[in-house]
Amino acid sequence: MMELRIIKIMKKLLLIIFLLNCLFGFSQKFKTNNSHxxxxxxxxxxxxxxxxxxxxxxxxxxxxxxxxxVPIKSFDFKKELMQEHFNENYLESDDFPNATFKGKLIDWNGEEGTAQVSAKGTMEIHGVSKEMTITGDLDYSSNVLKVSTVFNIKLEDHKIKIPKAVFYKIAEEVEVTANFEYAPYEKN
Amino acid sequence: MHPMKRISSILLTILSLSVVGQDQELLELLSSSDPNDKGYASATFKSTRVINGHSIETRSNGTLEFIIGHRFGRINSGYDEFYGLDFSTIRLGLEYGITDNLNIGIGRASFDKVVDAFVKYRFLRQSKKSPVTITGFTSITRKTVDIPGLDGIDRNAYAAQLLIARKFNSSFSFQLSPTIIQRNLVETPQDDNLLLALGLGARYKLSNRIAIVTEYYPVLSNKSAQFEDSFALGIDIETGGHVFQLHFTNAVQMNERGFIGETTDSFWDGDIHYGFNITRVFDLRPNKS
Incomplete structure (x- = not known):
């Protein structure tokens, strides 16, 4: 009969965790108002x-x-033809309009102030996902959150093909610099 | 299975689901579309030409395009003419983007030593607000070849076109090109001086860099029996900075007056010419660094 009681307790636990999960939905979120x-x-x-x-x-x-x-078509190149090739031939933005990163800040304690943090998660570019850990700087106060990072992306990780016949050589790795500024986000 | 194990596995599943669920929720928060995106259609055609005729595409501000067009002889002319390759006509052209929408160009063709100049203006772009791109085109051509009796203003012709195109999806684009051409001198009294034609052009992309293109310019005004409507079928190959257009056509001229109004070979009788256009673009704006 011991087991039955444990099962009852576990069931309650399940319910509590479920409710807690719902509560998490009301946790504090920050949304970008500036990004670069x-x-x-x-x-x-x-x-x-x-x-x-x-x-x-x-x-x-x-x-x-x-x-x-990141909406791919919003990348602005100095040369319009280069932008056209980027969208049409390399990123195929009609089929894969966005690049996304979903992850977790793994070594941040959530306290105010500046910190070096890492985000571990999935980067999806060109419809191809890749597990990645990105490190950057974070600056947090009660109503402003700033994040900046520099990292590299390998084109082959996302199956972005470079044809051999092109007349300009393209590097296999690109450097990405990103800055985000967040403000508290209220659910509508 | 032991009930404890079962419950702990359910717990784990719920926990992991909730993590996924949160990411998904966050993604949904972001899924509202980019308000800055006007949804402009880009690369309706790869080149500023469908094949012989102009496409709606314009070169962007500060871009200079060098375009070389070649048309060989008839492929049904036999071995003596090396299946047409012994004969060729050429047009060399330079085109420049004054703004992203306004282009000017000049060219010279070996056939009848025709020089041409044109202005092209894109005044509507396909976007969330407009189903089509519309570009206006107007040109003047002058035959500079020495023909007895051909003098002065008789050497000139003036063309105007409204190029209307829609990119239906990333592969398929279609263009309508209503055209009027005023020829100051025509070959026979049966030929109207004012030529009317309705051009049709289409592109279908086979891969990122290769597309099939076709173009047909039926003439609607009166023309003498010697003249045929121009038709062309080809492939575009794009290699970043260059576009190669390889095609078969019954026309040997590469300006509107010539290929629409003066084509004498019949595609359907096998009087087909192999031809190509090669373009190279240069960015003339200074580098900002």
């Missing part, structure tokens, strides 16, 4: 650079979850 993403690639003929200010991100400071969505 730049990618840069060294190429022998010409450097390739683009800037995107349309990315959005949400950080849940209670659960430490972070989500970033």
């Amino acid at each position: 993403i730049r990618f840069f690639s060294d190429a022998p003929m010409e450097d390739i650079e683009a800037i995107n200010e349309s990315a959005t991100s949400i950080v849940d400071v209670t659960s430490k979850a972070i989500v970033i969505v």
